[in-house]
Amino acid sequence: MVQGTVTRLVALPGAMVGMSESELMVGGRDRMVDLPVPTFLIEHPRGLVLFDTGCNPEAATNPLGYWGKIAEYLHLRFTPDQAVDRQLQNHGYRVEDVKYVVVSHLHLDHAGGLALFPNARFFIMKGELPYAYWPERRARASFKLNDLLPTRRFDWVELEGDTDLMGDGSLLMLKTPGHTPGESSLLVRLPHHQPILLTGDTAHIRAQLETLSPSAMDFDHRAGRESLTRLRRIRDLGEARIWVMHDPDDWASFPHVIE
Ligand SMILES: [Zn+2]
Known part of the structure; x- marks a missing residue:
């Protein structure tokens, strides 16, 4: 099996x-x-890759107008300098430099910046796009049509399942459904460190890897439990360290630049 690596992983x-x-x-x-x-x-030899795009920049200046009541419900704290375009600038990149965008799922805290990258190629699991456009009623507030509509003509690649995105083993997009129909995770192979698996929202907090309990808001609890089991197995076999992206302790303990 090919075992390429990315050049650098930077948490924004x-x-x-x-x-x-x-x-x-x-x-x-x-x-x-x-x-x-x-x-x-x-950073990958074939170009710059972004995993998820955070909240829409407009949610920083007009949270209730752009997100609606869910901004209060989620206690959103977001400033314009935290938006993904500004974060890229901090690392010397422009939005045009991003060649690939990998999308864990289309909730509003992950898909808000999609429209900033009209020239990129987007990777997503099949089933996520149609669901995001017309979700179940109880999930509707978590998807913002305004995040999605400007991207209809973008270069979307819908994947059937686990995919070696660069063909060199360095970036494996894993189908880990449950939170949403097309939820996915990204396994990143690094030159000098153990691979890291970025969970998307397959897990929200680290404790879920022990309890295997899905989130209350998950689309499919049974699938969510199976995906958590899969992540735990990857960890226990030593295939990767698991970075639960929303987990405050993981954010505090992982280095934010890894090579
Ligand atoms: Zn989230």
């Missing part, structure tokens, strides 16, 4: 949101958890 800070642990994990306690909303920049 974004908004903060707050949710109760009981919503994040079935059986969780009734306490608020502050969750980071990062995106990830990946």
